[in-house]
Amino acid sequence: MAVVKEFALPDLGEGLTEAQVVRWLVEVGDVVAVDQPVVEVETAKAMVEVPCPYGGVVTARFGEEGAELPVGAPLLTVAVGDAAGEAGPGPGAGASSGAASGAAAAGPSAEEGSGNVLVGYGTGAPVPRRARIRRPWAPPGPPQAVPRPDDGAVWSDAPVTGGAGGGRQAVGGAVTGGAVAGKVAVISPLVRRIARERGVDLTRVRGSGPEGLILRADVERAAAAAGFAPASAPAPASPAPAPGPASPVPASAAEGERIPLRGLRGAVAEKLGRSRREIPDASCWVDADATELLAARRAMNELPGAAKVSLLALLARICTAALAEFPELNSRVDTEAQEIVLLPAVHLGFAAQTPRGLVVPVVRDAHTMGAAGLSAEIGRLTEAAREGRITPAELTGGTFTLNNYGVFGVDGSTPIINHPEAAMLGVGRIVPKPWVHQGELAVRHVVQLSLAFDHRVCDGGTAGGFLRYVADRVERPAVLLRTL
Template sequence: MIKEFRLPDLGEGLTESEILSWKVGVGDTVALNQVIAEVETAKAVVELPSPFAGVIKELHEQPGTIVEVGKPIVSFEVPDDGGAAPSMDTSTGAAPEAIDAGSAAAAGKREPNLVGYGAVVESSGRPARRQRNLALVENPAEPPAEPAAAAAGFPGRPREARERVVTSERPRSTPPVRKLAKDLGVDLAEVAGTGPGGLISRDDVRNFVGGGDLPAAAQHLQAVPDDRHGEPSGASQPERETRTPIKGVRKFTAAAMVASAFTAPHVTEFLTVDVTPTMDLLARLKANRAFAGYKLTPLTIVAKAVLIALRRNPSLNSRWDEAGQEIVQFNYVNLGIAAATPRGLTVPNIKDADTLSLTGLSEALTALTESARAGKTTPAELSGGTISITNIGVFGIDAGTPILNPGEAAILAVGAVRNMPWEYQGEVALRQVMTLSLSFDHRVVDGEQGSRFLADVGAILAEPGMVLTMV
């Protein structure tokens, strides 16, 4: 029988995702939960596991295509109840034995459509840990559409022939390449792609234009004089502008920052602290064999100081609920850490960070950073944060006015640690100094509360022993 897999909501209400690459081709046999595609949502790059075990019949979308949630992206031929693949009616391209999702539900069988984490597997009997943002969705109860290759009457052709039937309908290219081809009057169906899996690149389009009869639009563009030399500018001339489509993580981040900046009344306070005792503590911890193998950094200590200060100033671990006209105070801390990645700014968070020891926090920070840099952060890790830290010190910056992560009441920017002349015990000495910048939502947090929280964090960093007076 033929089964369609529709693009699921891979996050909290996301409406679309971009197909980055397919890991399978038409005719491939795939196992349950085998990774079949890599897609980019507005929050992260996600690997899509297969919800079925069977044979790939059709890939409905090409890499570079932005697909709305709920649209079919791939069709499978899966065994029927008897374990054998259904026979195909070559006259109509239909699978007589195929049943729709509604029939499957009536028979007590659950369609294994997913939200980014694979099909349902049998429970091991162990209690599940608390999880937010994971949910299964059912396929709409409608008959599955037939793949183009089968409808064309070629079910028996070899894999290569069937791939040609599918891909010839829509050459594989990205939106910028399609725009370039349109501007040059080039039919992409005539262009041979040299990229992975036949993907057509900008150079392929330019080479096609330069190597054959030019369409009228291309001749016009080629004949435009170069203002600097009065000669036609050829394909080898460097582009004077680079245009990057606003999509994915960048699009989501921009929208979130605009919404935050123009919704929450931001207040930013600054505190410069002598953190020499904290740096001395780090040096001692690193030399202690009990902490061998742990990556302890100033950010680790700052994160722990934030968690301790929140116990005394819980209003900063809150959010403003406009719809409910309530202030929601969280009794747990999902600590967000802003991370600069090749795909843009993301803020994954450490779930229940307030329950972690210093070494546990160190391990969580290391795993979070490595995952973000590798582009493997999951939507669940990017959702549900309650307060955030951004480490601008790694760029050599001392202070800033950070914008709140939407849904949070506070964010702390951590500046660089610098050797500076500082008053110490009545004299001027060279000390290690850091500036902290705290932005908070003034609807939720009063100036007194924000100031006390920032002072507590500073007091811990200036003298770690002060923790004994706070817990």
């Protein structure tokens, strides 16, 4: 007899606690091999194809496309074993005996899982986000649930308000209004807190999420139906005289489009908000003559057979040299210990625009690289980020960030520090401008450099010294030869 095994969303690393289902790669009734990717999910760091550690027949899927699932929530169930073909995938799954027998013929690997989960990142052609989150998935035929231990349900252990009677409510079924005490189809602690604050009995709420999961919107609708208004809501104004006839405006059009702050966009919002809340930042900026830097780059790239060096790589090399002179800016603040931690290595982050949004890949040990090495690594990480192949590990652990917003055609900015770092250098576009050069007015290529720094780690003298060091090397790159 086949054994039905559940595969849950694995720990994807880097402190990630949830992921959004982007695209299912298998259907109920499909035969899967060990470590075959079964679903594509989007985390706050990258696109991830999740492989299944079991081989057999898919008997159920949990979570429709666009749903947010926490780590540990069930993804699918697989019937494994020699008799998988006889047992079938369960009522309504639609698996043929031929497909099931294919699982049995897959050999020993189809009987037992590998025991580990190998995560591969990215896809060849990422689907646009808005199209992905709106694609519904409807199970073919009758419900595809397969009996498994504890009825195959995800249970919430939170107490509920009101209600009577015994039993438990599974995520797999919608709550229809009957009172069920003790367990309800809700996972999010936030949803439970909102229900408690607004006096909503979760046992009487019908969940609109995947498999009947109660979402925040469900609780808010139930609270509105019960006439609950937040304490901060203004009192309704006195009715005004009715104006003349007017065309009714649909509620959705008046409210505007809502875009969920999830995945990458949500991670960016959380990190930038935290930076503004926690870091007392200050900014300083200076204009620099980059004419000689451009000439030096041209000379490097004209060497026969030499790899091309990007302008961003030259600026990165200048930054690593400056951080060696001003290590306070390559640090972070330990708020619990009330200490400034000076970091021994420079892991240089740089902003890169991708179809998924702005990401910050990190060049590890940038202080050990020359301009050519930095250029090669920056190019590799940029390509991986734009193709959706970059890993979470390559997007974390930075100690200082370089932001070249000049590629967008702007001169200056006041960058927000990439928490928990201590500083960020912004680089504007390089444009011809009138400039006094060697006592005479001339047209030179000028760039604006701006530095945002954590005022807890240093004062203006240190920040100004760092920025002046960078500007001097931009204007006279040959001076860097003294430190090479």
